[in-house]
Amino acid sequence: MPAERGQPLSAGCGRGLIAARAPGCPTVKNCDSDGMALITLRRNFCHISDFWIPGAVAALKIHPANHVQKIVKDRLPVWIYSLQPELFRVRFHYSYCKNFHSENGNDLHPAAEPWVSQVQEWNQPQQSLKNEDEEMLYRRLHSFISPEEVLSFIGTLDTVPVILASAALHRICELGHRNGEQSLPKGILENSIFQALCFQCERDPSHLTNASLVMTLQSLVRLSVDSQSSLVLNLMTECQSRLQRGSLEAHHLCILGESLIRFQGSGCEILELVIFQLQSENLENFTPEDIVAIYRILQACPEKLDQHQTFLNTINSFSLSMVSYLSPKSISHILTALVALDQTHALPLVIKLGKYAVRYVPRFTNEELRKVLEAFVYFGHSDRFFTEALEQHVAAQCLSMDPDVTSSVMEYCSTKRILSKPIFDAVAESFVCQSEKFSPHQISKLIGPFGKLNYLPPNASALFKKLESVLFARLRYFPPKMLLSLLHSCSLIERHPVNFMSKIFSPFFLQRLQGKESCLDRVSLAQLTQLFMTSILECAFYKGPKLLPQYQVKSFLTPCCSLETPVDLHLYKSVVTGLIDLLGSRLYFGSKVLTPYCYTLDVEIKLDEDGFVLPFTMDEDVHKRVALCIDGPQRFCSDRKHLLGKEAIKQRHLHLLGYQVVQVPYHDLELLTSRSELVEYLQRKLFSQNSPAHW
Template structure:
């Protein structure tokens, strides 16, 4: 009897695989999607229900009784075949229920597929709508009665998927049907009859209802920990990652299981497709698995070839992972450039923003990406929220870049700020305007509002205090007005809000001096000027900025001692710029450094830039002295000491 039961289960699973394969193929012919997208068609419902590809593929074909011993597409029950064909073309719950009503023999497959479609049609951006109307429908009530009375005869996959569908539709967890399905699930968990896939589907449903403290969830995790992880398929591994991600803020509680999964996933990583790759990377980020460096590197490497195939949501997960794990690959950036320039007008605002954040956080100035995003913003700004607009604009200022059609870009930004001014959070608005000044585009029309007591009051937190960095941004805006917008006659920032120096903000408003590079320059200056007393370092200037090196000259061009700088007729500032002051992939100064040098020049300082790429190749002191002489005193003879 055991052998007969096993054979029956195998036959039923085979039948359902054939049914869903037919369902998927038919969907392809209707919607003409790409082959890869179609292959994982059933995975599109990850935010709602039945997210695994095989969520209904291994259900028994019949609610009761035995099935035929051999199944092919041609001998699939005609009712089921017709139902799956019709289901593909439906777009509303009403249509699904009407189709169900017209179906006489409601098999396990039909019920599972109908529930899948109902949740799909009732879902918009992951939220379930009109669930009360669904519950009151007499056909839907018939399905519920069918599930409740036949819960013990349901296949495991139909059981857990039906349970999850009702959870997603907001069914009362204390209702009789939920109690019946939950009880049956508990029985099968206790008997160890569930596969990895079923355990994961059930586990995520339990998390949505009770959280990770639910006793049945603990039983599921105990079973998963006792399984042979190295026998799991890539899909099963991905599902367990997702389950842990849904139930844990970090993976410390099940770290031993995760370590086994990392090893197993690394061994099968070549089998992953774009969907699985992005999903696993997203889980690794959420579970803070930074120690899984080997797996992370492998998945990041494979993600390069999948960039053109990623959906927007998948691309977001990968970009977050690349940033979080600090993975750098120029080839990925090149492929991303091609993808964005080709697809930017069809990409979701969220995906566009994450592309910009990826470039911003890695200091990657990709002109093709920035140009494409700027053009998209000009034509589609209404699709972006105010917060997203800030996230889009800030990288331009941070990396000190304006697109070719800068006038249209800035003009449209100003138009958006005017039309949606009241919608912007004060802090968000300040970030945008500050970024504009970094790009040397001055928001004169908004300065009177920014400097008003009312606006500054709105910037305060609940305790009535202002974030010091906000004060730093306001101070820098004030300096910009004084130095670069001399025509502005409106209100100014009150003196009590002005900061005395920017060093207290670390690297936020100016990058701190690189000690190693400074020591190299210092030795050269000693040889050039004749001693340490002829220059000062890390000087706090009255203009809030920190001067890397300051040299004073009298009216005759003689170098003065640093103790007599007040008698200087001319002051020279050396900007010793290391790699951190430039974009990571080019020699473009960051916006904050460009603004600093711009302001110091307007304050009367002679700016001498000492970039790392010029001095790194100089090894001897004599070479450095000669270099500094040409940079600082290009028209004077060098004195020998």
């Protein structure tokens, strides 16, 4: 029960003990002088169970008879929980309408002053009764399921202390947000009882407890109340006063900090004082909810990250011990804050949050799951158990998942090169069934990973047929670069966009693609060039426009966003050593050779017409060229012996260009234990019995 008591919200208008009586119930004229009247009143109440009189509790409390105290204490819980709002006949009068109130016809007391005339006369049992009464009022308040019920209940009370008014405001706001409303209906905001609650909190904030004060401010934030209103300004002034006195505890500071950000932004001077006091608090005083609030406060002040980084480092370390107590929502909030604050050095915390996120995958909301996935993508984190939980969740819920979450799942798989067939198959089925739900951006994020990870789902025919129909219907809504990347992804898995090649090779599309820039970016040019090569090598029936030479690149291997994966240096050195031992000299093969077809070969070996190895410097009498692909882990899907799409199309094109493609994958080389075994392995690869090559 709150320790402080505030002003009454309303004033009784000179009521005696009974303001309305039931039939057969005798009128009590003077309660203090007639003990038998109380007994008669008690007997009548035993027969009228649904009859309760506002104000009667206050009058009974001050009666000195012990047996009356016991009767009231025994009967009070039953009466309060059997209340029916429509039976209340005595409504309170708002404090701004009445300046004075009277109790039992005694002296009037100013409504602006606490009514304490009888409190000092109460003995200990009577004080306990009052505490029990308030506790029951709060429990009743939290049993309602709509703002209207709360207002109806408040309207039946004779007096509403400021603390109860604060609790009622908070409950109304809480119920409004629980129902999915961003703000309360106009009817609630204009309700006279609701306005009276606001007035009560505005008039007398000094009588609020610390908890009630900050919770009221938090409620007003959720209600989108004007930050310059007198109610908010009064509460802010009181908060600042207590803040300067250092009387706010850690939990209150966290609530206040978030409210200040919403009302006044990160530049608020009071917020700096809140953060300063938070830094001086003992970390053991923070609950998991407080830790989440601190992250959100700091997240709102990224421009001040440098001056708060030491405090943030402390919170990052302390949070490791709190992860097991965090809810799914809290885990999502912290990961989001770590991304916003660029805490790439806090990987231990990210990893531990990821471990606990595994168990919460089915419990995350769509938005929370999306934020978790975005954080994992940002930090480059992946977890096998998290992926397994995600597979089960997506397979079961894909058709009901938000399209934004579905595309985020695919982006997570794409970034970490996770070829999860359960996820890809479920997503493909979802797109075929409800393609109209996906925006162009979401479609691009959803289809791209199929090409990148070189995977065709069981319903590939239906998937790409649906994609083609969507593109025909909504082509103008796809930004040029997004459309180019999408069509390029399709070509990686031999789903060539022949019906759209004439559009993307046209001068009109190229001008749109270039936009206001002076020239096209390197990645777009490389994608256009590879699509053009595809039209020549794999789509001989295509007779549309060609890509002009000025839009073609010379090499697909670029420092960033390359269409080829650079060779693994460690594997390359190992294979080169084995080739020297096998061929007898470095002279007989070339390394990192750029071909006239834009592809770079890891190793190239030239053969004459009889299959003998020629020195690499010779260009005459070359009958066959061997392209040795030293494929490291980065050229495969994660934890799978499955080539990525860009490596598959490279080997496919090299084969069509006449090269003899020899693949040397890392998982074969890892099995070799000696240099002699490596030489024997390369000999089998290059000079097998079916191969015409000799040395």
